[in-house]
Structures are given as C-alpha cells and as structure tokens.
Amino acid sequence: MIHREVADGLERLWNVRVNCIWEADESSRHGEVYIFDHVFKQECTNSDVYGSVVKPLVDSFMEGFNATIFAYGQTSSGKTHTILGNKTDPGLFQLVSNQLFQHVADQVDKRYLIRCSYIEIYNEKINDLLDKSNQGLTIREDIKGNVLLDAREAVVDNVDKVMENMMQGNKIRRVAATRMNERSSRSHTIFRIILESKDANQKDGPVHISYLNLMDLAGSERVSLTKAAGERLKEGANINKSLSVLGNVIRQLSEGKEFISYRDSKLTRLLSQALGGNAKSLIIGNVTLAAEEETRSTPEFAQSTKTVKNKTKVNILSATEETLQGYQNLTRDLETRLKSRQLS
Numbered sequence: 001m002i003h004r005e006v007a008d009g010l011e012r013l014w015n016v017r018v019n020c021i022w023e024a025d026e027s028s029r030h031g032e033v034y035i036f037d038h039v040f041k042q043e044c045t046n047s048d049v050y051g052s053v054v055k056p057l058v059d060s061f062m063e064g065f066n067a068t069i070f071a072y073g074q075t076s077s078g079k080t081h082t083i084l085g086n087k088t089d090p091g092l093f094q095l096v097s098n099q100l101f102q103h104v105a106d107q108v109d110k111r112y113l114i115r116c117s118y119i120e121i122y123n124e125k126i127n128d129l130l131d132k133s134n135q136g137l138t139i140r141e142d143i144k145g146n147v148l149l150d151a152r153e154a155v156v157d158n159v160d161k162v163m164e165n166m167m168q169g170n171k172i173r174r175v176a177a178t179r180m181n182e183r184s185s186r187s188h189t190i191f192r193i194i195l196e197s198k199d200a201n202q203k204d205g206p207v208h209i210s211y212l213n214l215m216d217l218a219g220s221e222r223v224s225l226t227k228a229a230g231e232r233l234k235e236g237a238n239i240n241k242s243l244s245v246l247g248n249v250i251r252q253l254s255e256g257k258e259f260i261s262y263r264d265s266k267l268t269r270l271l272s273q274a275l276g277g278n279a280k281s282l283i284i285g286n287v288t289l290a291a292e293e294e295t296r297s298t299p300e301f302a303q304s305t306k307t308v309k310n311k312t313k314v315n316i317l318s319a320t321e322e323t324l325q326g327y328q329n330l331t332r333d334l335e336t337r338l339k340s341r342q343l344s
C-alpha cells in the first residue's frame with residue numbers, strides 16, 4: 001500500500017499468490033480467482049518483474065521481433081512507478097536500456113543503429129515529447145496498412161542518451177495533481193526504441209529491424225473519487241473514453257470478430273500491431289490491494305487480453321528502407337570528405 005492508503009487506514013482486500021489474485025472476502029459475489037503468468041507481491045521490486053517477464057521479451061526484440069510492454073491500471077496504482085521507477089527501485093525503462101546496450105557491446109560481429117522516439121496522447125491529440133514544436137502529429141498508413149507517425153527520432157548509442165531523451169520528454173509530459181495521485185499522468189505515453197542490426201562481415205547481408213514500445217497508460221478514474229473538475233475532468237473523460245475503446249478492441253479480438261474498431265481512438269490505432277498484429281505483447285496490470293471494484297476491473301481486463309492471438313515474425317528491411325545502410329554510407333562519405341580536407 002502507498003502512503004496515502006496507509007494514512008487513510010485502508011484495509012487489504014485482496015490475497016495474492018505466485019500466479020493468482022482473489023478477493024479476501026470469499027463471500028463476495030465476485031469470488032473469482034484470477035490466474036496469470038505471474039502475480040507479484042507487494043515486496044517485489046521492478047527488477048523482479050523485469051527478470052521474470054520482461055527480459056525474455058527484450059531478448060526476442062533483439063532477435064528482430066517487435067515487442068510492446070504496457071502498464072494498465074486504475075489511477076495511482078503504480079504504472080508510472082513500474083515504467084520509470086526511482087533511484088532505489090529503477091523502472092523497466094532503465095532495466096531494458098541496460099540489457100539492450102549490454103547486448104550490443106557483447107556482439108562484436110554485428111553493426112547496430114538504435115533510435116528512439118517519445119510521444120504522448122493527450123485529449124486525443126498526439127504530441128511529440130522530443131520536439132516541443134511538433135505537436136498535433138497525424139497518423140498515416142503505408143500501403144501495407146502499417147501505422148506511421150512523423151515523430152522525431154533521436155539516434156542513441158548508450159544508456160545515458162536513452163535516459164536523457166526520456167527525461168527531456170518527461171519535462172513536457174502532461175502530469176497534474178489529483179485527489180488520488182500527486183503526480184497523475186494525464187496522457188498515455190509511448191517510448192519507442194527502434195533497433196536495426198546486420199552482420200558486420202556480410203556487406204550485403206539482410207538488415208533486421210524491430211521496435212520495442214514501452215507504454216505508460218493514464219489510469220482510469222472515477223469522478224466520485226478524484227472529485228475532478230474543469231480541465232482535470234475533461235482529461236479524465238478522454239482517458240476513460242480511450243481506455244473503454246481499448247477494452248472494446250480487446251473484447252472484439254478475443255471473440256474473434258472480423259471487424260476490429262481500432263480507429264475509434266488514437267490509442268488503439270497506435271496499438272494495432274501490439275493487439276492482434278505483428279508484435280509480442282506484455283501487459284502489466286497494476287493494482288492496489290486496498291480497493292475492491294477499481295482493482296477488480298484490472299484483472300478482468302487482463303484476463304480478456306490473454307485470449308488475443310498475435311502473429312509475429314522477424315522483420316527484415318528491403319534495400320530501399322535500410323536506415324542503417326544509409327547511415328553507414330553517410331559516415332563513409334563524411335570520413336572521405338574530412339580526409340580530403342585534411343590533405344588539402
């Protein structure tokens with residue numbers, strides 16, 4: 001429980017074991033036991049979550065599979081804590097970056113190009129968190145139906161650069177105090193890492209490309225608890241609406257419907273590959289043990305996502321799409337120009 005819950009004298013209403021969670025009051029008419037891959041107890045740290053369920057996904061990402069990790073849960077349940085963490089309990093962001101750059105350092109026979117972008121969806125508008133002037137981004141689609149966004153991409157070659165970009169973006173991310181959370185996220189964010197790799201010894205060998213999305217969703221909230229008004233109320237309504245579209249999309253996918261309403265919100269459009277498409281997806285459900293109804297909605301949501309089937313493959317770039325090759329040619333060109341200047 002967090003400080004506010006302890007100070008309010010709230011009781012623990014849920015029981016937790018290795019892979020299940022259920023209501024402590026067994027007479028509750030919702031006495032269902034929710035079973036998942038893992039359920040982490042209060043004492044667990046972000047590193048425990050990372051080691052059990054995140055690391056294998058990052059391994060796949062480095063092999064060329066797309067991957068998406070998102071934190072879902074009610075306001076103040078700990079989503080941002082999971083993704084960003086703090087000094088004593090680093091979040092998935094830091095842990096994933098460490099693993100990525102350690103892997104890159106170990107692979108001497110490979111060439112890599114790593115880029116990142118950071119965007120937020122605020123009141124159904126997409127803003128570039130790495131470029132203040134790039135607000136109101138429009139979603140486009142290529143001929144294969146892939147969703148595209150002209151967000152700024154920063155080239156990163158070490159963990160510190162990734163963290164710098166993340167912190168720069170967080171400075172402009174919409175956060176505000178509500179009655180439930182002093183620093184409540186008012187937008188959904190997607191931090192994307194794009195990895196291109198190729199064999200260093202094969203000049204014309206294939207280039208693998210994959211992306212990893214780390215998403216911190218804004219939490220659903222009940223106006224009766226947040227007592228939101230004005231701008232906070234409008235934000236809360238947009239947050240709830242997009243999460244309800246997300247719930248609909250998951251339901252349609254799990255029921256095997258032919259038409260999936262991805263277009264009903266920016267969030268589901270941007271998540272279309274992660275839900276039923278070409279990406280391995282991990283959903284982390286954040287809950288508090290001190291609420292009944294608000295907590296129940298998260299395992300219910302997570303339960304329905306388990307039946308969604310994605311179709312994943314390793315992605316190989318065609319020659320015209322190769323950014324890594326483009327960068328290598330550019331570097332070679334610049335080196336030649338520099339040398340000829342030094343000689344003259």
Ligand SMILES: Nc1ncnc2c1ncn2[C@@H]1O[C@H](COP(=O)(O)OP(=O)(O)OP(=O)(O)O)[C@@H](O)[C@H]1O
Pocket residue numbers: 002073074075076077078079080081082181183184185186217218219220286
């Ligand atoms: N596992 C944890 N250990 C320590 N503190 C935590 C933990 N989870 C959450 N907190 C604290 O609880 C508060 C709310 O957490 P956080 O902001 O991560 O919630 P959230 O789900 O992202 O909320 P919102 O949807 O409103 O943005 C913060 O002060 C955070 O530091």
